[in-house]
Amino acid sequence: MQAKAFDTNLFKRILKYTKPYKARYYGVILFAVSLSVFAALRPYLLKQTVDEYIKPKDEHGLLFYVTIMGIVLLLETLSQFYFVYWANWLGQDIIKDIRTKLFKHMLSFRMKYFDHAPVGQLVTRSVSDIEQIARIFSQGLFMIISDLLKMIVVLFFMFYMNWRLTWIVILAMPILVYVTRIFQRKMQVAFEEVRNQVANMNTFVQERVTGMKIVQLFNREQIEYEKFKEINQKHNKAWIKTILYNSIFFPIADIISSLTLGAVVLYGGFHILDGDKFTTFGDLFSYTMFIGMLFNPLRQIADKFNEMQMGMIAANRVFDILDTDKDVQENGTLVASHFKGNIRFENVRFSYNDKEEVLKGINLNVKAGETIAIVGATGAGKSTIINLLNRFYEINSGAIYVDDQNINDFELESLRQQIAIVLQDVFLFADTIHNNITLNNPNISREEVIEAAKKIGVHKFIKTLPGGYDYDVKERGVMLSSGQRQLIAFLRAYVSNPSILILDEATSSIDTYSEELIQKATEKITQGRTSIIIAHRLATIMNADKIIVMDKGQIVEEGTHQALVTKEKGYYKNLYDSQFATEVE
Known part of the structure; x- marks a missing residue:
């Protein structure tokens, strides 16, 4: 059974493990909110500085606003630090608890369970899959929340400052979303191929290292070397495909962002030249920052959803073992202090x-x-x-x-x-x-x-x-x-x-x-x-x-x-x- 990225019941079950760390959990959300506000506030302050103090040549006001911008930047940096640190800390504490619970549960299984369960699979569940669960919090959930909040706050400031320029940006966003979706699908297929080739390589190397005595006794060195070259070549091709998709997508995303910025500057510039009071030089300065804040999370959100999905799939695999009750050894109540031996x-x-x-x-x-x-x-x-x-x-x-x-x-x-x-x-x-x-x-x-x-x-x-x-x-x-x-x-x-x-x-x-x-x-x-x-x-x-x-x-x-x-x-x-x-x- 494969878990979905938004399997509600599974997601609720994962969130239950945050209960011992409620203060930190809500703290991360609070820092995500403050981070989005402070990040969006900087371009707005830049607009005010340009329009109200640089253009009128007010030196005292300029110094005051630059100081405020420095304070906002400092607060944004602190929010970023605590957001990232606490999100990762929370994720590591959660997987520590899940891993401890999983290992204790595995210790209670009858030997019959281990007769059928592959050792490598249990090790993968206890190590790699649980590490992937941590990325739900460090790279998935909270990052998505932070990015969405930042985009909402940025759009609010943009509409508040100049709704005409904002509509140009919004019209370009569906194009980037569409391109991002295509990229996401291609990368899913490519990464699946990479994972398969990594598994093949790991299996081959492990078997040959373990059986090195047989390889050398029967003079199989050259044959095994040629097999390894073939597997390694397939692994190499799989990774090159992911590199190709990245090489295509990110330049396209940058072009869309740059074209949008160019359209904003062109449209706003003509209005300024025509004496339009609704568009200012401060708007153009701030929008160069706003567009990056809006488009960068949008193009990266696909990867973060992938992290969420992989974390949910890993959690599903781990919970499958935790939900295995029929193989748990039954326990008695008497304490055997010493036996006569009958x-x-x-x-x-x-x-x-x-x-x-x-x-x-x-x-x-x-x-x-x-x-x-x-x-x-x-x-x-x-x-x-x-x-x-x-x-x-x-x-x-x-x-x-x-x-x-x-x-x-x-x-x-x-x-x-x-x-x-x-x-x-x-x-x-x-x-x-x-x-x-x-x-x-x-x-x-x-x-x-x-x-x-x-x-x-x-x-x-x-x-x-x-x-x-x-x-x-x-x-x-x-x-x-x-x-x-x-x-x-x-x-x-x-x-x-x-x-x-x-x-x-x-x-x-x-x-x-x-x-x-x-x-x-x-x-x-x-x-x-x-x-x-x-x-x-x-x-x-x-x-x-x-x-x-x-x-x-x-x-x-x-x-x-x-x-x-x-x-x-x-x-x-x-x-x-x-x-x-x-x-x-």
């Missing part, structure tokens, strides 16, 4: 979409302090169990209990504080190791982090890095190996002191040395707490109190390693013989 799934059914059910009536019991392992083929539903326990998604039917309390009854924040997860694909922020471990939690001190690192055997590894705990791992932790990232993730989970620990294939793609460290860390952090391990490595599975075997969304077997491995033609035995036995060999 977990129970009762006939849980779940699907990511309407076409395929992922979990088909799961019944699962985990006792407090137990370590269970979940195994099965890819797509069996192992990770889905973890996602549902953390309420990343809502189940279709059934119930999940922790310590005999339905997890829907807990506040989300308190529920997730009691559950720590170490994923296979560890995400680290572009920050220090210390901040990635604590996630900027002020309740976790550096001393606690170091002590925890020593307990699980990670401290020595961290101290070998430049800067130790202050080492910046860069975006997504690219400065660390996958094994090192896993160790940081284990320490992150440990310092949070969870009641329930989840390891989701946390040792599936690391080197032997890192695995030994992680096995030691696993033994330490699983002590005294309920642990759920989704694993591909034999050592973790064999040490589990119970193994849950899943296939196609159902639990097909459960028991200890020894019990399951001796079960003839069992699913786990087949899995063990085909996948795990090689590790023993």
Whole structure:
């Protein structure tokens, strides 16, 4: 859905965000009024100066009026300053509030929303589109109000001073309006093409920079270079078209303005020569200024309406996200201060979409302090169990209990504080190791982090890095190996002191040395707490109190390693013989 430039309901909604800043909002309007009055007053004072004091050669009166004109100019300058400053300040405060509200709303979405919403689109809505909303106030609404007020006041003074000369100007205005409208339409098409080419270029460059390793491995440098030249050429042509339209329009607008001024001077000059008392030299002097004040806003108003329209379109996109309620996570009322760790799934059914059910009536019991392992083929539903326990998604039917309390009854924040997860694909922020471990939690001190690192055997590894705990791992932790990232993730989970620990294939793609460290860390952090391990490595599975075997969304077997491995033609035995036995060999 595309917003219109004057979508009344949308515009009213945007204006609601000005309520906390009412004084500034009305202040901007007040300065717009004063700016228009002072701007129109200067040419009028010029007329009075020429007719009343320069022509009669009154030096004292001339000095007095020049002083008044200086004061008016000063007031106009101050009005201009406060008008522009407050309008932009108001716009920035409004988008600050909208952006904060938008980000908070996005944080409340279920994971299902992020499965379908492109990341780039959400970033654009949170940054570029919201910045465009600010231009409604800084370059659109108030500028249009100011220009219209200035034109009205200027026309009032012009009619008051000389209505005959004013009609010449008014007759020329429709021509400029018509030319401006044509220019606006052409520029809309041209800018749309520019935006498309910019998007194409951004996409191309981002993909090639991200995949530079593939480009160079397969000797694609020259091919990609030629493709980029082609895209860049299209981008260049699109911009040249906008330059062409500007080069045509503004000279035409200047010619219309100059011709109008010439007609005024010619008409007024003949009347002065004929001795007409209704036209004076002061009129001609002042009209040279009035015509510029009248025509310049008129030719620029199309651009300001475009700014308004683009701001409204951007606001519509942002409000679409703010109005998304069906994907917001429901919240409970109970605060989970600490869990014993009893977990129970009762006939849980779940699907990511309407076409395929992922979990088909799961019944699962985990006792407090137990370590269970979940195994099965890819797509069996192992990770889905973890996602549902953390309420990343809502189940279709059934119930999940922790310590005999339905997890829907807990506040989300308190529920997730009691559950720590170490994923296979560890995400680290572009920050220090210390901040990635604590996630900027002020309740976790550096001393606690170091002590925890020593307990699980990670401290020595961290101290070998430049800067130790202050080492910046860069975006997504690219400065660390996958094994090192896993160790940081284990320490992150440990310092949070969870009641329930989840390891989701946390040792599936690391080197032997890192695995030994992680096995030691696993033994330490699983002590005294309920642990759920989704694993591909034999050592973790064999040490589990119970193994849950899943296939196609159902639990097909459960028991200890020894019990399951001796079960003839069992699913786990087949899995063990085909996948795990090689590790023993």
